[in-house]
Amino acid sequence: MNAIAVSDLRKAYGGVEAVRGISIAVEEGEVFGLLGPNGAGKTTTVEILEGYRSRDGGTVSVLGHDPQKPGREFRERIGVVLQQSDLWPNLTVREVHLAFAGYYAKPRDADEVIAIVGLGEKSGARVKTLSGGQKRRLDFGISLIGNPDLVFLDEPTTGFDPAARRTAWEMIRALRDLGKTIVLTTHYLDEAQNLADRVAVIQRGVIIRTGTPAELIGGTQSTEIRYRSAAGEDVVVETETPTRVLAELTARAVAAGEELEGLEVRRPTLEDVYLDLVDEPAAEVAS
Amino acid sequence: MRYVLHQLRLEQKIFWRNRESAIFIFIFPILLFLLLGSVYSSRITIHGTSYKSANVLLAGMIGYGVANTAFSGLAIALVIRRESGILKRLRSTPLPPRAYLTSVLASTLVVFLLQTAALFAIGRTLFGTPLPGHIVSLILALLLGAAAFAGLGLAAASLIRSSEGASAVVTVIVLPMAFLSGSFGPTRKYPALLRDIGNVLPLKHYLDIVQAIYLQGHEIWTKPGAIAVVAAWGIGGLALAARYFGWEPRAR
Numbered sequence: 260m261n262a263i264a265v266s267d268l269r270k271a272y273g274g275v276e277a278v279r280g281i282s283i284a285v286e287e288g289e290v291f292g293l294l295g296p297n298g299a300g301k302t303t304t305v306e307i308l309e310g311y312r313s314r315d316g317g318t319v320s321v322l323g324h325d326p327q328k329p330g331r332e333f334r335e336r337i338g339v340v341l342q343q344s345d346l347w348p349n350l351t352v353r354e355v356h357l358a359f360a361g362y363y364a365k366p367r368d369a370d371e372v373i374a375i376v377g378l379g380e381k382s383g384a385r386v387k388t389l390s391g392g393q394k395r396r397l398d399f400g401i402s403l404i405g406n407p408d409l410v411f412l413d414e415p416t417t418g419f420d421p422a423a424r425r426t427a428w429e430m431i432r433a434l435r436d437l438g439k440t441i442v443l444t445t446h447y448l449d450e451a452q453n454l455a456d457r458v459a460v461i462q463r464g465v466i467i468r469t470g471t472p473a474e475l476i477g478g479t480q481s482t483e484i485r486y487r488s489a490a491g492e493d494v495v496v497e498t499e500t501p502t503r504v505l506a507e508l509t510a511r512a513v514a515a516g517e518e519l520e521g522l523e524v525r526r527p528t529l530e531d532v533y534l535d536l537v538d539e540p541a542a543e544v545a546s
Numbered sequence: 547m548r549y550v551l552h553q554l555r556l557e558q559k560i561f562w563r564n565r566e567s568a569i570f571i572f573i574f575p576i577l578l579f580l581l582l583g584s585v586y587s588s589r590i591t592i593h594g595t596s597y598k599s600a601n602v603l604l605a606g607m608i609g610y611g612v613a614n615t616a617f618s619g620l621a622i623a624l625v626i627r628r629e630s631g632i633l634k635r636l637r638s639t640p641l642p643p644r645a646y647l648t649s650v651l652a653s654t655l656v657v658f659l660l661q662t663a664a665l666f667a668i669g670r671t672l673f674g675t676p677l678p679g680h681i682v683s684l685i686l687a688l689l690l691g692a693a694a695f696a697g698l699g700l701a702a703a704s705l706i707r708s709s710e711g712a713s714a715v716v717t718v719i720v721l722p723m724a725f726l727s728g729s730f731g732p733t734r735k736y737p738a739l740l741r742d743i744g745n746v747l748p749l750k751h752y753l754d755i756v757q758a759i760y761l762q763g764h765e766i767w768t769k770p771g772a773i774a775v776v777a778a779w780g781i782g783g784l785a786l787a788a789r790y791f792g793w794e795p796r797a798r
């Protein structure tokens with residue numbers, strides 16, 4: 260069964276159409292990545308799914324509920340990490356977890372959750388003394404405390420240094436291993452590529468591609484072959500049959516007794532695909 | 547109900563842990579009482595009867611205290627929590643909004659009642675003020691005041707847009723109001739215009755009620771007009787809050 264089914268979702272703020280007809284389906288137990296640049300409509304989409312914002316059009320089902328009428332049962336089953344939010348600065352990590360535990364019917368054990376998010380040593384520390392990365396772990400922790408089936412993470416690692424991002428990724432993988440369905444928004448390609456089972460690329464309120472990271476890369480076939488010619492010119496060959504092109508190229512060079520300086524064969528990464536996609540002019544994207 | 551008790555305990559912890567709120571909201575009116583109580587030594591005349599000045603100041607501080615805790619304290623706390631995203635974060639949990647607001651109001655009331663008790667204890671020890679006679683009437687008056695000023699505090703929280711401005715805005719409202727209403731001493735000798743302004747303010751009428759009970763030994767229901775004015779302000783505040791109160795940050 261699908262944890263989330265969205266069809267033709269629309270939302271405008273005044274004259275700004277932030278979301279223009281999005282359709283997605285998220286399966287139970289998968290990590291679904293919503294990848295797109297700033298202002299693409301990620302937060303708008305996610306906050307509609309979380310029950311924060313109303314929609315102008317389309318149908319939305321989250322765990323069988325319409326989030327526009329979020330009831331107690333719905334809120335018991337979702338966990339939320341907002342793009343930006345603080346917590347009571349003078350409470351300790353453990354107290355914040357216990358506070359949120361009190362809001363749920365069947366909370367997880369606070370100390371267990373604190374250990375999962377790696378704050379065991381900070382359990383007695385006040386929130387205001389935590390670093391940015393530690394505060395984010397706290398956000399993760401309280402999103403888990405109600406033992407939700409579905410967790411929303413809105414740009415969970417934006418602003419992190421590389422080390423902190425790695426640890427956050429470990430944590431997200433740990434969530435998936437707990438069997439949670441996860442919806443993750445990000446504008447980092449490597450984050451989507453590393454964490455998501457499936458990715459939807461969103462640009463100006465429209466989804467321009469959906470698939471596994473491998474499918475998104477595979478979608479464009481060409482491989483790049485680069486070398487410097489005998490005349491000293493940089494040559495780039497884009498081909499969908501790299502094996503044959505490379506064989507011909509090297510055979511010719513060997514026959515001529517030449518060395519192909521700087522020979523390089525490159526498969527496109529998701530990054531290339533993504534930059535291609537989001538660079539497309541708006542008119543093409545909208546069609 | 548389970549939610550309310552849980553949240554009330556939490557709100558109390560949050561309040562007392564925060565040194566600024568504990569000092570500004572709880573201690574400040576008590577400090578003012580100590581200060582003014584030592585300065586005014588003569589008797590104070592109200593409505594033609596003269597009273598020991600400490601008794602009048604004590605009643606005045608119960609008025610300043612309710613404005614400080616239920617109005618200022620509540621408004622500042624809610625604006626800060628809204629702007630920092632705490633309220634928004636709470637919205638996605640099963641905690642019912644009504645249970646949350648009930649606990650926040652109850653917590654405010656606890657602080658105010660403790661403050662009032664401290665004022666009576668200090669007044670009796672240092673200035674020989676009497677303990678209140680009509681306890682039931684006094685408690686009803688305290689509840690009425692806390693409710694009305696909390697309604698106004700909710701309205702202020704709904705209208706104030708940023709955390710940075712919150713304490714400035716409420717101070718600019720509360721201090722002149724307390725002055726014009728006679729919290730810091732009698733208003734009899736104020737210019738007519740200032741007295742006219744004071745006469746429409748809720749704090750003035752709340753003080754009328756407290757003075758009637760504490761100084762003159764009347765029951766609360768001898769002051770129906772003042773009760774009506776205080777309640778009307780509170781209801782007006784609630785109506786504004788119902789219209790404009792929001793859970794999401796505004797200033798970003």
Ligand SMILES: Nc1ncnc2c1ncn2[C@@H]1O[C@H](COP(=O)(O)OP(=O)(O)O)[C@@H](O)[C@H]1O
Pocket residue numbers: 272275276277295296297298299300301302303304
């Ligand atoms: N509350 C709002 N009011 C008005 N415009 C908004 C609001 N939230 C988002 N927008 C606009 O909608 C568009 C999408 O924003 P958002 O969903 O936050 O994108 P993302 O999360 O992908 O950065 C942007 O143009 C943004 O300025």
Ligand SMILES: [Mg+2]
Pocket residue numbers: 301302303342413414
């Ligand atoms: Mg966003």
